Amino acid sequence: MSRKMILRVPKFQEPKRMEKSEAQRLWLLLKDAIVEVQHMNASTLSFEELYRSSYSLVIAKRGDILYTGLEEVNNHHTKNLLDKIAQAVDERFLIELNSQWQQYKLQQIMIHDILMYLDRMYVKEPQLKVFDLGMFKWKQNVLIHSQINDRLVRMLLGLIHMERNGEVIDGALMKSLIQMYVDVSLKEKETYKQEFEERFLLATSHFYKSESNLFITNNSCGAYLKKVEIRLIEEEARIKQYLDESTGPKLIKACEDELIANHMQTMIEMETGCRTMIQNDRFNELKLMYRLFQRVENGLVHLKNEFAGYVRNEGHKIVNQPENLKDPNALITSLIEIRNRFEKTLSQSFANNRDFINSVNTAFESFLNENDKLSESLALFIDKKLRGGFKDSNDQEIDVIMNKVILLFRFLSDKDVFKKFYEHYLAKRLLSGRSFSEDLERTMISKFKQECGNQFTSKMEGMFTDMRLSKDALDGFKNYLQTSVEMGKLPKIDMSVRVLTQGFWPTFPPHSCTLPPLLSQYCDLFTKYYCHAHTGRRIIWQTNIGTAEVTFRLPKKTHVLALSTYQMLIMLLFNDAEKLSLKQMAAGTSISFMDIQRSVKPLYSGKYKVLKRTPAVEKSKELSENDIFELNLNLKCKLHRIKFAATSQTDSEPERQHTRQRVDEDRKIEIDAAIVRIMKSRKALIHNDLIVECTKQLSSRFVPQTSMIKKRIENLIEREYLERFPDDRRRYRYLA
């Protein structure tokens, strides 16, 4: 049983009989008291007496007399008040209205207290509670009366307008009067919303529409942003000071619409706008813009797109700058620089927003893969660093650079191309002994490993193992030589050999050459020794990437020349001849003419010239077969040891193409493997699905061309791994 029911069934209270005249007497008593209260003379009244009167009336089932009487008294009173208030002029109006309202509210509480028993036990829906009845009468006869309502709202809005223009107004008075609209609302603040809030929001939109249009045309974007921020703070304060809190979100939305949303495009495009800010790294202004745009729907999308567009554009410029295309080092350095710059913008202005970071990354991905130079440039950049470019950097700086390299690497779509180039240059560094530090090499490789897994770096690690094992093998060989019988017959030379496991190392394009007899003998000895120690292995000599030191005896002085193997072979020819043409050199060494050209060039055109061209031709750089060289016996050099660059650091075009070709070969194998893997698990698949699946599987290493996949499918059909369905040529079946 609910309480209400119990209270409404006064079974146990037999109402005392009450004469009508007695009821009338009690009501008049109460009425007089209410009028006294309305004149603020309550202190002499007896609460107990008044309460008991209303109690008795209700008990005697005479509540109706009381309730309708109260309604009339309130009606009468509020009508009187209306006249009084409406007469007040100008500012007095608000003050009079407010003070009457404050009194009226207090009176209504008191009346409610006296009639509490009526309120509790008699009033039932849809009748208004005693206090609400009071509020309703005020609303009906005062607040929404034509003499009051419009005048009041206009004055309130006028004051708010003044305040927005910087004048000081009476906040407490505002709060009280605006709260009145809330107080007289019976449910869900409907009077407040209808009579005040709606018009207030409209006025707000108007105000900010004209203000923002004017301000943004006469000021910079930065100044406008600051203005907006201040305005929003002011409006937040206004809500707290005198508006109902339910208005807060609506007010702020209205302001944001007018101040931000309507001007977003302008703020991005105007001369002092977003673009300029990004260009000039105006982090604080961008941060403010980010904060403000964040508040409106799709605001950040605009900002993000603008930023990403700028990033893509800048990157595009760098990647296509002619100087950068020639100089991989400059290219990568500039890329790292802009990456740093944009990361700074992201962290300082855009709160490292995930979406922003992603879109910047997408931009990087797109311009980094615009041309296929980047894989090689990046590998060359690291090559230069690892050849000694890190010499002047401390560990921390090195780590930062390496991480940037990894970052750029991550954006490459053809990671396999990069890998080939990296292996190629690593091999060259190791074999020419130009690597600056093995520790750094290993650090770099471990970073790739973290990024791409074991498979990616297994060959690189294999190269390091080979280097170590070669050293052991060489030590063994030296011991072997000392005990060898044949040793006594041979003049002593210091030979160093590196044994490279095929597969780990990039295959260098095969070049042949004829070694002088002494060297061949040593080579044979080594082969004999090595194959004896490791049965079942075969040694193939790669002479083109070796180095040699030879003694160069001049009449007055002796020098040691550090040369490539080919250069050594050429120089050795001069033991038996005074003058040689290039053609003769090629014939004497069996080296290809192109390699002869490349080997001879540093010998006669470098800082120290051990060969001279006869007759001396200064300008013409192109060498022809018939150009003749002789030893430069007048060489002047203070150094004892003279080092000659074996080959230029960047590879020649054929070598580069060779590397690319090998990438293509590897890709064929990878694609084959992927197709077979997919078909093995799916058994049958439609052509397009197979292409999609295959591209997906390989995407971490490279982006395969569809035409290439098609060719591989054809090839696999030929090799009877797959077959087409006879009735549907677009479907393939796996043949186990």
Place this chain on the structure above:
Amino acid sequence: NRENKYSDFEIIISQAQKTQKTNTEFKKTIFKCHRSILSIRSEYFQGLFRSGMKESQEGCVELHSISPEIMESILGFIYTGNIKITHDDALEILIAFRQLLILDENLFDFLINYIK
């Protein structure tokens, strides 16, 4: 055992007593109590104190329709939350509770069932 020392309000119960002559005399019982506690339990007292009317200013109220015994029980309930009810006074207590607007749902349920 209410502590009278800090009492700030008195409830006076006047009871008409018939003497041997035909006149009636009023016997007054005074309960000393505390505004803050009465306000919490009884809406009647809450209104009375809030109104600022005569009783609130004078610090006492005179009640007529409630007997001293019932008042004692009710104050016991107001102060301690416990009340003893017998067959004889259950109805009277219920009426007094309602008059003073001490609105305790559990107690009402109990009283109604008890009286039934």
